[in-house]
Amino acid sequence: MKLSQQLLTHMAAKQKPKSLMLGWSEEAGIELGLNNRFNEMMKIKKSALIMLSIVVRWLGLGLGGTGMVWGGWFLFFSYDNYRFAWGLYFLLQTYVGFLIFRYGMKK
Numbered sequence: 001m002k003l004s005q006q007l008l009t010h011m012a013a014k015q016k017p018k019s020l021m022l023g024w025s026e027e028a029g030i031e032l033g034l035n036n037r038f039n040e041m042m043k044i045k046k047s048a049l050i051m052l053s054i055v056v057r058w059l060g061l062g063l064g065g066t067g068m069v070w071g072g073w074f075l076f077f078s079y080d081n082y083r084f085a086w087g088l089y090f091l092l093q094t095y096v097g098f099l100i101f102r103y104g105m106k107k
Contacts, residue, residue, distance in 0.1 A: 053104050053105075054104075055104075056100060056101075056103065056104035057101050057104035057105065059097075059100055059104075060097045060098065060099070060100030060101030060102070060103070060104055061097065061101055062097070063093060063094075063096060063097030063100060064093075064094045064095075064096075064097025064098050064100075064101060065097070066090075066093070066097075067090045067091065067092075067093030067094030067095075067096075067097055068090075068091075068094050070086075070090040070093075071086075071087050071088075071089075071090030071091040071093070071094060072087075074086040074087040074090060075087035075091075
C-alpha cells in the first residue's frame, strides 16, 4: 500500500501515525511506510467479529431448530392439556431464533 493510502487510512480512523518504516524490496526498491501494527490489529478485530458472528448464527439456529422440533411435537403429537400453549411458546422460540440468526448475518 502506498504511503498516501496509509496516511488516509490513519486519518479516517482518527489516528496519528507513531512511526515510519524505511524498507527495501526486490520488486519495489526503497519503500517508505507507516508502522503495520494498525493493519494487524484491524485484521485481528475483523477475524474476531467474524468468529462472533458465527457463534451468534449457531445460537440462533440452535434456538430456532429446537423450537421447531418441540413446537411440532406439542402441536401435532402430544396429548398434554396445555399442548397448544406449549406449541405456541416453542413456535415463538423459533421466531426469536430466526431473529438472532438474522442479526448474526448482518454485515
